[in-house]
Amino acid sequence: MSYKQRLIELGKQNKLILRLLFYYYCYLNKDLTPPQLFNYVGGEEFLRLGKGYFDLIKNHGGVKPDHKILDIGCGIGRVALHFIDYLDENGRYNGFDIVKYGPKWCNYKIARKYPGFAFRYVDIYNKEYNKNGTLNADDFIFPYKSNSFNFAFATSVFTHMLPDAVSHYLKQIQRVLVSDGIFLGSFFILNPESEKNMPHSRFNFKLVNKHYGVINKENLEEAIAYQESYLNKIFIASGFSVISPILYGGWSGRQGLVGGQDIILLKKTPER
Numbered sequence: 062m063s064y065k066q067r068l069i070e071l072g073k074q075n076k077l078i079l080r081l082l083f084y085y086y087c088y089l090n091k092d093l094t095p096p097q098l099f100n101y102v103g104g105e106e107f108l109r110l111g112k113g114y115f116d117l118i119k120n121h122g123g124v125k126p127d128h129k130i131l132d133i134g135c136g137i138g139r140v141a142l143h144f145i146d147y148l149d150e151n152g153r154y155n156g157f158d159i160v161k162y163g164p165k166w167c168n169y170k171i172a173r174k175y176p177g178f179a180f181r182y183v184d185i186y187n188k189e190y191n192k193n194g195t196l197n198a199d200d201f202i203f204p205y206k207s208n209s210f211n212f213a214f215a216t217s218v219f220t221h222m223l224p225d226a227v228s229h230y231l232k233q234i235q236r237v238l239v240s241d242g243i244f245l246g247s248f249f250i251l252n253p254e255s256e257k258n259m260p261h262s263r264f265n266f267k268l269v270n271k272h273y274g275v276i277n278k279e280n281l282e283e284a285i286a287y288q289e290s291y292l293n294k295i296f297i298a299s300g301f302s303v304i305s306p307i308l309y310g311g312w313s314g315r316q317g318l319v320g321g322q323d324i325i326l327l328k329k330t331p332e333r
């Protein structure tokens with residue numbers, strides 16, 4: 062048996078060991094991009110997609126280098142890593158996620174070296190991402206002080222969360238934002254235009270009730286789309302107003318202004 066064949070055989074017998082070695086190698090090298098093997102957030106183009114969201118947050122959302130930023134459902138730092146060179150010494154970046162591996166990677170690769178960054182794991186149940194989670198998204202209190210962030214965002218997160226959880230998260234976001242704070246969220250929005258196009262796309266959502274639709278009725282949280290009118294209601298009920306225009310994405314096959322999901326910018330409504 063050749064040297065190469067012996068290595069392949071060894072690899073087959075010791076898959077776990079090789080995986081562990083690879084895992085430690087990835088942690089120890091300087092690369093901030095996780096290898097495809099650990100990239101559970103989807104999308105092979107990790108850097109391009111993350112940079113796309115970063116550009117939207119900066120150019121459309123108006124985030125500034127000295128802002129305090131909250132990344133809800135931060136994953137494995139696909140967006141966070143673009144803020145490393147952007148934030149100044151007054152800026153701060155917090156993120157949390159329900160898949161343990163994500164914040165762990167972000168803390169090791171980013172927060173350990175850059176003190177303005179911190180990431181947390183929270184053990185919330187989600188059928189798609191954390192089947193053994195012990196907490197409910199519907200009543201989870203964000204572990205941050207009220208009025209402590211200028212900007213919050215959730216990219217490709219509410220597209221995996223059910224209505225009560227989305228409503229509750231919006232109220233939490235409203236609580237932690239300062240009085241003129243901004244939230245940027247990505248959604249699959251159902252309206253006449255997307256409904257006309259989506260039967261021909263890979264996202265052909267089927268309505269569960271009049272508020273939302275899903276791709277897979279066995280696993281609702283695989284992908285969820287919301288009726289635009291329903292979103293507008295819960296935004297107002299959570300203390301937000303929509304900043305126009307909504308940037309509709311090309312997910313349904315429509316001619317989108319942005320690549321994938323629809324982007325909504327919300328402003329915290331001043332308290333009366």
Ligand SMILES: C[S@@+](CC[C@H](N)C(=O)[O-])C[C@H]1O[C@@H](n2cnc3c(N)ncnc32)[C@H](O)[C@@H]1O
Nearest residue numbers: 102134135136139158159160190198216217218
């Ligand atoms: C498609 S990934 C996007 C990750 C990241 N926002 C990005 O753009 O790279 C969806 C993320 O939402 C997270 N997630 C799902 N439900 C959540 C919840 N209730 N609270 C926080 N994060 C959640 C998942 O763990 C996963 O990391």
